[in-house]
Amino acid sequence: MKNVRLVRHGESAANAGAATPDHANIPLTEKGIEQAKRVAQSVGRAPELIVASPFSRAQATADATISVFPEAPHETWPIEEFTYLDPTRCVNTTVGQRKAWVDQYWANADPSYIDGEGAESFLKFVGRARSFLDHLATHPAQDILVFSHGQFLNAVAWLIEHKPLRVDAQAMIEWRRYEIDNHILNGCGYVVTRALGNSPWTVSDSIDIDGVVNINKLQARSPMP
Helix, strand or coil: CEEEEEEECCCECCCCCCCECCCCCCCECHHHHHHHHHHHHHCCCCCCEEEECCCHHHHHHHHHHHHHCCCCCEEECCCCCCCCCCHHHHCCECHHHHHHHHHHHHHHCCCCCCCCCCCCCHHHHHHHHHHHHHHHHHCCCCEEEEEECHHHHHHHHHHHHHCCCCCCHHHHHHHHHHHHHCCCCCCCEEEEEECCCCCCCEEEEEECCCCCECHHHHHHHCCCC
């Protein structure tokens, strides 16, 4: 059985409401650093592999666990957060200042739209999440710990739970609703499992920052029959 724990990074400066110069190099706050340490303390044994997004907030969160298990292999995969707004117009803005742009983007519901250089379409974003699952499935490690971002982690869970046949405007609207309903807190995440062979992935546990299974959250995020 392949067992993969996926964790959202600790609180970043942007999460705390600060203006940030770019989307990839946002530091953790002091609270985020403490959250990263709590996640590391919750890992009972060395994973066979530690994976992190290239963005600094995910790398910094992973570093806390890597320092506890320095012998564990660690790699950087393209599992960074969804950058759907043009990065150049977001320089030195806060989450609050970007809200109108965010609302307009999701209201347009155009999965092929690219907002500017350095931005990503929803189609490409979902494609990255699919590629991530494919990479996990073929990787020889069976016990994997992943540090990524809220929207990316929700894209992965959505693909597993809803198995969309195509990514069109309606799927984009449904994913956005799913993401809001299943917001992942900093340092929290979930576990996915997959039996050997061609078995499908299953979202098996919702995990809090201290590694405790949150039954109520798991039930809330389970797809309707």
